[in-house]
Amino acid sequence: MQVLEAGKGPVHIAAVVPVKIGKTAVIRNSLRRKTYETVRPLILSIKDGLNVILFAKTIDMTSALIPNDLKSLFVKAGVLR
Numbered sequence: 001m002q003v004l005e006a007g008k009g010p011v012h013i014a015a016v017v018p019v020k021i022g023k024t025a026v027i028r029n030s031l032r033r034k035t036y037e038t039v040r041p042l043i044l045s046i047k048d049g050l051n052v053i054l055f056a057k058t059i060d061m062t063s064a065l066i067p068n069d070l071k072s073l074f075v076k077a078g079v080l081r
Contacts, residue, residue, distance in 0.1 A: 003077055004051040011046045013039055017056040031056055038066045045080050052079060 006012070015035040022028040035054055046052070054070075074080050 001055065001073055001077060002053040003079055004053075006049050006051050008049050011043060011048060012051045013043070013046075013054065014052070015054045015056070021056050021058065034066055035070070038070050042071065042074065042080070046074070047079060047081055050079060 013036070015032045017028040017031050019028070022031060035056070039054075
């Protein structure tokens with residue numbers, strides 16, 4: 001995860017899934033959509049003016065594990081208010 005301060009303005013979040021993780025676009029887009037849906041409830045608790053880039057490292061994550069991992073990652077990075 002990379003966090004960049006953009007000054008004032010809304011939060012921007014991007015999810016990146018490389019070809020090394022998912023060989024087909026269907027797999028990569030599926031993981032990207034799961035990530036965006038998980039971040040959606042947390043978006044109001046993220047500090048304003050940040051650009052957050054999330055890089056996927058494994059594909060064996062189930063839908064149940066993604067919310068806990070992302071929330072702990074945001075806490076460690078100091079992104080949450």
